[in-house]
Amino acid sequence: MDKKDLSRIKLYLFDMDGTLYLGDRLFSFTKELLAEIRRTGGQYLFMTNNSSRSVVDYVKKLARLQIDAVPEDFITSSQATAYYLHNHQEGKRLYVCGTASLCAELAGEGFPIVTDPAEAECVVMGFDTELTFQKLHDVSWLLTVRPDIPYLATNGDLVCPTEFGYVPDCGSVCGMIKTATGRLPYVIGKPSPLMPELAMVRLGRAKEETAVVGDRIYTDVKSGLNAGIAGILVMSGETTREILDASEDKPDLVLRDCGEILDVLRTLPTA
Ligand SMILES: [Mg+2]
Numbered sequence: 001m002d003k004k005d006l007s008r009i010k011l012y013l014f015d016m017d018g019t020l021y022l023g024d025r026l027f028s029f030t031k032e033l034l035a036e037i038r039r040t041g042g043q044y045l046f047m048t049n050n051s052s053r054s055v056v057d058y059v060k061k062l063a064r065l066q067i068d069a070v071p072e073d074f075i076t077s078s079q080a081t082a083y084y085l086h087n088h089q090e091g092k093r094l095y096v097c098g099t100a101s102l103c104a105e106l107a108g109e110g111f112p113i114v115t116d117p118a119e120a121e122c123v124v125m126g127f128d129t130e131l132t133f134q135k136l137h138d139v140s141w142l143l144t145v146r147p148d149i150p151y152l153a154t155n156g157d158l159v160c161p162t163e164f165g166y167v168p169d170c171g172s173v174c175g176m177i178k179t180a181t182g183r184l185p186y187v188i189g190k191p192s193p194l195m196p197e198l199a200m201v202r203l204g205r206a207k208e209e210t211a212v213v214g215d216r217i218y219t220d221v222k223s224g225l226n227a228g229i230a231g232i233l234v235m236s237g238e239t240t241r242e243i244l245d246a247s248e249d250k251p252d253l254v255l256r257d258c259g260e261i262l263d264v265l266r267t268l269p270t271a
Pocket residue numbers: 015016017018019214215216237
């Protein structure tokens with residue numbers, strides 16, 4: 001893929017931190033970039049692996065950074081989990097090791113949420129900022145006494161960034177469960193192709209006109225490559241030249257930052 005091929009992209013799936021902003025600092029090009037995508041007849045979604053917060057929380061976070069967004073502008077690993085469950089475990093009673101926000105979202109999709117593990121037909125792990133030992137106990141019991149029970153995780157991230165460093169994310173808790181039971185979950189979030197696939201279904205876009213843009217190769221770019229769409233790496237976040245050179249997964253396009261996408265969009269006619 002060449003930079004000029006960006007003119008065929010009509011749906012951009014953006015990672016957020018490291019791509020559109022860094023921490024609490026909005027990149028200078030971001031507001032105009034989003035406006036230019038819409039001016040030229042394109043669409044975009046903000047894509048996140050974080051299943052601990054609702055999209056309403058993200059709308060507020062972006063508002064603090066002066067970006068106007070509505071809940072429909074987001075695609076989350078929680079939504080992709082519901083999408084997967086509808087396709088593979090429709091109507092199953094779920095034991096959820098996740099936040100009340102995640103439980104409410106899955107319940108809103110029509111899945112009964114149970115707190116008694118004996119009633120569960122499927123186990124879902126999320127980024128559980130309300131984790132208790134009882135949940136670890138219940139999940140371990142379920143995976144041990146029912147070795148065939150479907151076992152999913154919203155995301156595989158080991159850590160989540162905070163103001164001071166990192167806290168354990170869903171993947172780390174799944175590691176504890178693996179130690180106890182030997183079982184690993186089927187992971188829904190990036191680098192799985194499920195979020196890009198759901199985005200294309202939802203907005204009726206084809207693979208050729210869709211791209212993932214992010215600052216991590218092993219999650220963002222890989223989800224695009226796995227979905228058969230363009231995977232664009234921006235060097236404005238955590239990936240260094242050394243990481244890029246050492247990576248087996250090669251992005252379709254490597255850009256300094258999303259300002260390079262803006263440069264191309266500025267040359268396109270208004271749709
Ligand atoms: Mg990022």
